[in-house]
Amino acid sequence: MMLFGALLSVLLTSLHSVRAQYPAPGACSGDCFTHDPAVVKRADGKYFRFSTLDLIGIWTADNLAGPWTRSGSVIQGASIINIPGNDVLWAPDVVYMRGMYYCFYSVSVSSSQTSAIGYAVSTTMESGSWSDQGAVVTSTSSSPYNAIDSNVVNGTAEDEFYIQWGSYWNNIYQARVAIDGEYVFRSGNEHQIAYEPSGNHQEEGAFIWKRDTTWYLFLSKGICCTYDPATDPIDQVYHIAVCKSDSPAGPFVDKDGVACTDGGGTTVLASQGNTYAPGGQGVFTDDAYGDVLYYHYLDLTVGVDYNDSKFGWNVITWVDGWPTVS
Ligand SMILES: *[C@@H]1O[C@H](CO)[C@@H](O)[C@H](O)[C@H]1NC(C)=O
Numbered sequence: 449m450m451l452f453g454a455l456l457s458v459l460l461t462s463l464h465s466v467r468a469q470y471p472a473p474g475a476c477s478g479d480c481f482t483h484d485p486a487v488v489k490r491a492d493g494k495y496f497r498f499s500t501l502d503l504i505g506i507w508t509a510d511n512l513a514g515p516w517t518r519s520g521s522v523i524q525g526a527s528i529i530n531i532p533g534n535d536v537l538w539a540p541d542v543v544y545m546r547g548m549y550y551c552f553y554s555v556s557v558s559s560s561q562t563s564a565i566g567y568a569v570s571t572t573m574e575s576g577s578w579s580d581q582g583a584v585v586t587s588t589s590s591s592p593y594n595a596i597d598s599n600v601v602n603g604t605a606e607d608e609f610y611i612q613w614g615s616y617w618n619n620i621y622q623a624r625v626a627i628d629g630e631y632v633f634r635s636g637n638e639h640q641i642a643y644e645p646s647g648n649h650q651e652e653g654a655f656i657w658k659r660d661t662t663w664y665l666f667l668s669k670g671i672c673c674t675y676d677p678a679t680d681p682i683d684q685v686y687h688i689a690v691c692k693s694d695s696p697a698g699p700f701v702d703k704d705g706v707a708c709t710d711g712g713g714t715t716v717l718a719s720q721g722n723t724y725a726p727g728g729q730g731v732f733t734d735d736a737y738g739d740v741l742y743y744h745y746l747d748l749t750v751g752v753d754y755n756d757s758k759f760g761w762n763v764i765t766w767v768d769g770w771p772t773v774s
């Protein structure tokens with residue numbers, strides 16, 4: 449009986465360790481390089497995917513699974529925001545409102561708080577159609593936050609919009625913005641909506657998704673961008689977590705009731721098998737697939753260099769009011 453029990457527990461342990469907790473990333477063919485992707489489907493069915501680097505590179509496809517083709521950049525030459533990094537640009541967020549696409553982008557260099565969130569507008573999203581409008585949020589070495597990694601979401605009323613941003617330092621902040629044609633400007637004071645108190649506050653990439661009367665705050669937590677899978681603790685590399693609130697301005701709490709301002713965040717997707725360090729996420733509703741979580745990740749069979757970073761996506765299944773990937 450003892451022996452049987454021991455065998456059973458070995459068997460159960462090994463079963464548990466091989467059972468996949470998350471599905472594999474959805475298929476991607478063609479040019480799948482991405483980092484901090486933003487995905488928008490245009491009314492004619494064409495998909496646009498935007499990425500960090502290359503002045504916000506643009507890729508297009510007729511299906512989310514590809515084949516994806518590189519098709520220019522949002523900004524030509526350099527951003528009009530005159531700080532270091534304005535010829536690179538990071539972390540796009542693209543939203544459609546009242547007939548106009550707004551592409552929010554980040555200007556910075558690694559480990560610097562001299563940063564800005566700028567934006568450009570277009571009615572088509574095609575390369576060459578974007579008009580650069582300059583900065584909405586900026587930061588310096590005396591700011592509590594780093595003004596990168598932005599996202600804009602609708603509130604409850606017609607003209608109620610929020611921008612969230614932040615990376616490391618005191619993590620994620622939010623402020624009201626007003627949007628009028630090609631103009632976007634801050635219309636309220638900022639407040640902190642998420643904070644990871646431990647370590648050096650490895651939390652960034654906030655993205656808020658409104659579903660019915662609930663706002664979901666998705667975050668990228670953990671070590672980003674430079675990896676050694678042999679020594680990095682697997683539970684400490686980039687992964688995607690979520691908190692929710694019945695108000696766009698929070699407070700946001702995770703499934704266990706832990707506040708996102710106190711290190712909370714329920715894991716939605718993390719490293720598993722050959723899928724490594726997923727993050728830089730966003731959500732959109734695709735008439736072909738439903739609600740989709742998209743992100744970048746590394747494939748351990750390919751490599752963990754920055755340029756190995758690849759587009760991943762999974763359909764969201766909502767379980768008891770929480771997003772899960774399926
Ligand atoms: C957000 O609000 C704008 C302006 O009212 C509207 O055009 C847009 O469709 C809304 N977006 C979503 C996702 O509801």
Ligand SMILES: *[C@@H]1O[C@H](CO)[C@@H](O)[C@H](O)[C@H]1NC(C)=O
Pocket residue numbers: 501502755
């Ligand atoms: C990675 O890609 C970027 C952008 O295409 C390029 O500038 C850079 O040289 C590449 N780095 C490596 C190590 O290949």
